[in-house]
Amino acid sequence: MSTIETAAVDRTALLPASLRDDFPILSEQVGDRQPLVFFDNAASTQRPRQVIDAISGVYERTYANVHRGIHTLSELSTEQYERARTKVQQFIGAARFHEIVFTQGTTASINTVARSWGDARLRPGDEVLLSVMEHHSNLVPWQQAAARTGAVLQHVPLTGDGRLDMDAFDRLLTERTKLVAVVAVSNTLGTINPIVEIIAKAHAAGALVLVDAAQSAPHLPIDVQALDVDFLAFSGHKMLGPSGVGVLYGKETLLEAMPPFLGGGSMINEVRLDRFTPAALPAKFEAGTPPIVPAIGLGAAIDYLEDIGLGAIHRHELQLTRHAYAALSQIEGLRLLGPAPEHRTGLVSFAFERIHAHEFAQVLNDQFGVAVRAGHHCTQPLHALLGIAASTRASFYLYNTIEEVDRLVEGVLAVTRMFAPKGRQRKRRKPDE
Amino acid sequence: MPSEEELYQEHILDHYEDPFHRGHLAGATHAHEDKNPLCGDVVRIELALGDDGKINNVYFDGQGCVISQASASMLIEAMHGKTLDDVKRFSAEDMLKLYGPRLTPNRQKCCLLSWKVLQAAVHSPVEPAEKTKT
Numbered sequence: 219m220s221t222i223e224t225a226a227v228d229r230t231a232l233l234p235a236s237l238r239d240d241f242p243i244l245s246e247q248v249g250d251r252q253p254l255v256f257f258d259n260a261a262s263t264q265r266p267r268q269v270i271d272a273i274s275g276v277y278e279r280t281y282a283n284v285h286r287g288i289h290t291l292s293e294l295s296t297e298q299y300e301r302a303r304t305k306v307q308q309f310i311g312a313a314r315f316h317e318i319v320f321t322q323g324t325t326a327s328i329n330t331v332a333r334s335w336g337d338a339r340l341r342p343g344d345e346v347l348l349s350v351m352e353h354h355s356n357l358v359p360w361q362q363a364a365a366r367t368g369a370v371l372q373h374v375p376l377t378g379d380g381r382l383d384m385d386a387f388d389r390l391l392t393e394r395t396k397l398v399a400v401v402a403v404s405n406t407l408g409t410i411n412p413i414v415e416i417i418a419k420a421h422a423a424g425a426l427v428l429v430d431a432a433q434s435a436p437h438l439p440i441d442v443q444a445l446d447v448d449f450l451a452f453s454g455h456k457m458l459g460p461s462g463v464g465v466l467y468g469k470e471t472l473l474e475a476m477p478p479f480l481g482g483g484s485m486i487n488e489v490r491l492d493r494f495t496p497a498a499l500p501a502k503f504e505a506g507t508p509p510i511v512p513a514i515g516l517g518a519a520i521d522y523l524e525d526i527g528l529g530a531i532h533r534h535e536l537q538l539t540r541h542a543y544a545a546l547s548q549i550e551g552l553r554l555l556g557p558a559p560e561h562r563t564g565l566v567s568f569a570f571e572r573i574h575a576h577e578f579a580q581v582l583n584d585q586f587g588v589a590v591r592a593g594h595h596c597t598q599p600l601h602a603l604l605g606i607a608a609s610t611r612a613s614f615y616l617y618n619t620i621e622e623v624d625r626l627v628e629g630v631l632a633v634t635r636m637f638a639p640k641g642r643q644r645k646r647r648k649p650d651e
Numbered sequence: 652m653p654s655e656e657e658l659y660q661e662h663i664l665d666h667y668e669d670p671f672h673r674g675h676l677a678g679a680t681h682a683h684e685d686k687n688p689l690c691g692d693v694v695r696i697e698l699a700l701g702d703d704g705k706i707n708n709v710y711f712d713g714q715g716c717v718i719s720q721a722s723a724s725m726l727i728e729a730m731h732g733k734t735l736d737d738v739k740r741f742s743a744e745d746m747l748k749l750y751g752p753r754l755t756p757n758r759q760k761c762c763l764l765s766w767k768v769l770q771a772a773v774h775s776p777v778e779p780a781e782k783t784k785t
Contacts, residue, residue: 574716576690576761580658593690607691607714636659637717642668647728 222545222627227620233526233534238617240266240522252587255622260405260433260565260613261591262455265519269458272518276511284510285484285501299510302517303500306465309520310450311441314470316499320513323464324432325355327451328399330466330503331428332359334479335449336397342368345394347425349374349382349411350603351404354596356430360399369396376603380407380556384415395425402434406597406611407556408539408565410438417447426472432456436615437535437563439528442467454512459519463512466503473499480505531616535564538614538623542566545627549634555609564614567595568630573637575608578629581636586629588612588622657752663721670724672731676710683772687764692719694765696727696772704735711768716761722750723765730769738773741766 238244243264246254256264276298282291284299306318321327336359340346346360350373364371372395374387382400391398398420402413413429420427428449431440436457442450449468455461468476478485478496482505487495496502523531540559543566547554555567569575579592591611594601601607612626679697686693692715699708709731711723729749730738746766747759754762 574690574692576716576718576758580758584658594688598688601691607693637664639668640664642661642665644665644669644671644724645662 222548222631224541224544227537227541231533231537232620233530233616235619237266237526238619240268241617242267242270244617248587248589249584252585255586255588255618255625257612257614257618257622257626258589258591259436259615259618260456260595260611262461263436263458263615264617265458265460265515266522268522269460269515269518273460273511273515276514281511283507295510298514298517299508302513305517305520309440309524310435310465310467311443312467313443317467317470317473319466319468319473319500319503320508321451321464321466321503322462322509323453323455324430324451325359325464327449327464327466328356328428328430329359330479331449331451331468332363334476334503335426335472336360336363336369337366338477340364340367340369340396343394344369344396345372345392346370347372347374347387347390347395347398347400347420349400350376351380351382351407351409351597351600352399352401353405353430353432354598355432356399356401356428357599370394373599374400379558379561380404381409381561382411382416384412387416388419391419391423391425393424395420395423397426397428399428399430401430401432403431403437403563404556404597404600405433405565406567406595406600406609408562408567408613409556410434410561410563413445413447417445421446433563436523437528437532448472454516454519457516457519458522459516460509460512463509463516465516470499473503478502478505482506484508526616532563534616535614535618536560538618538620539564539566541620542612542614542623542626545623546630549627549630551634552630553606555604564618565611567609567611569604569606569609570634572639573633575610577637578610578633581633582626582629585632586625588626588629590626658754658758659717660752663717663725663751666721666724666728667717670711670720671728672708672710673724674710674712676708679710679777681772681775682777683768683775685764685768685771687715687719687760690716690761692716692761692764694719694723694768696723696765696768697777698772700735700773706730706733706735706738711765713765715764718750718754718758718761719764722746722762723768725749726765726769735773738769 280294282295284296372390375383417427426448431452435452454463485505551571553569575592582588676697680700682697684695694713696711701707
């Protein structure tokens with residue numbers, strides 16, 4: 219690391235490394251028996267013992283289907299499942315319990331809005347305003363909705379440093395705009411978008427707003443009432459919870475007016491052979507057996523996060539991000555994607571002129587034990603705009619340390635040396651080849 | 652799990668830095684291009700197939716990770732001068748064996764891209780207009 223100089227880290231802003239002891243998986247080894255450095259948190263985080271115990275506790279003592287029986291276990295499971303809903307409600311500051319719909323994840327939440335609200339409300343020529351930094355999960359459902367309804371998609375472009383171009387947003391927001399669907403934090407650039415401003419302007423123009431909070435809910439406090447957001451979607455597995463559960467928040471009046479999307483058990487009030495009446499919220503949008511244990515696990519994850527505090531988590535991540543950003547920006551040929559650290563959450567993505575992201579991910583894993591993401595991170599249009607096929611992303615969370623960031627930087631430097639041109643020559647089979 | 656040393660053996664890096672027949676083949680009779688959109692690897696193969704079914708010449712071009720590009724070079728080198736039947740008999744398993752180091756399923760896709768492109772290329776005659784252009 220002789221060539222890299224970094225500014226002093228504000229150690230007082232860091233969380234205690236002792237909380238790592240809560241995460242059993244962090245003592246695993248990967249690659250060539252390296253201690254695991256887990257930097258793929260934007261894809262999915264790890265779970266603390268408290269969440270794992272909550273999950274296994276349900277299976278060991280209280281599990282049954284919910285809302286079904288009057289037997290003891292069904293009542294216990296129902297009570298725990300609905301208590302998790304209350305925790306989510308408080309976590310995002312929703313006014314009403316039944317505005318919280320449990321889904322399979324952010325993707326399912328957004329698809330529910332696109333299929334239910336979109337199909338019922340969008341007319342030919344109506345516009346849905348997205349951004350070019352959307353995850354495929356907040357792009358493809360709207361492409362499908364546009365194909366079904368004749369609505370038109372518009373996309374807010376980026377500034378040079380990877381933030382939303384709000385001048386363009388102002389131009390693209392018109393009386394034709396029925397919905398603004400935008401990501402709160404970019405999963406590729408880490409950019410924190412000006413959601414408050416977007417919601418205020420969209421409402422002034424008569425449009426609703428859906429916020430994809432998959433990358434913000436784990437890192438930044440949310441208050442849906444203060445934001446006055448119409449729909450909000452996020453996933454449990456990106457915030458220490460299990461996979462298989464997500465949340466759709468919607469304002470009561472909107473959810474009430476929307477037709478159910480998936481049909482089946484639980485979402486009905488009364489069924490005849492030829493018709494049904496839907497159940498009240500939130501069951502109306504929870505067809506079939508819901509993600510019972512994942513939702514209870516998410517409740518435990520929220521307890522854990524609130525114990526530490528999202529503000530403290532964000533301050534911790536900002537130190538890691540600044541440290542990584544300062545060090546990586548000194549590596550010649552390395553292009554950091556996205557804005558300066560103060561405009562982003564805890565992740566850094568980069569591309570390197572000669573070396574494909576796969577090489578970084580492979581060697582970082584095998585030689586350094588560092589798990590990063592290599593590829594397009596489900597943002598192909600954004601990568602096309604940036605003129606790159608793939609990027610390497612290191613995303614941090616509360617259990618990561620400055621020393622782990624140093625390990626990443628050390629590994630990145632090693633990769634650049636390893637794949638530097640060395641005048642290698644292929645063995646010729648014949649002299650003239 | 653294969654170690655990095657095994658994965659990026661010297662002869663592989665040699666092919667990456669000093670590839671066999673990388674570029675464009677004037678007078679190609681067959682050509683195909685494909686990509687792996689998940690990681691952005693692209694490989695194009697152009698070849699001149701003789702009336703006797705022999706691959707008289709073959710070139711590749713593309714961009715992507717070391718495995719995708721080095722494996723393309725190794726494949727092209729191995730198939731140069733071979734017959735159409737040889738290409739058809741050359742299985743995906745043969746391709747992985749030619750590459751050498753054991754690959755995880757994700758990285759096998761990188762290695763097999765050029766193999767898929769070659770298998771399609773021998774069935775993809777170049778349009779006359781395109782051919783005269785070359």
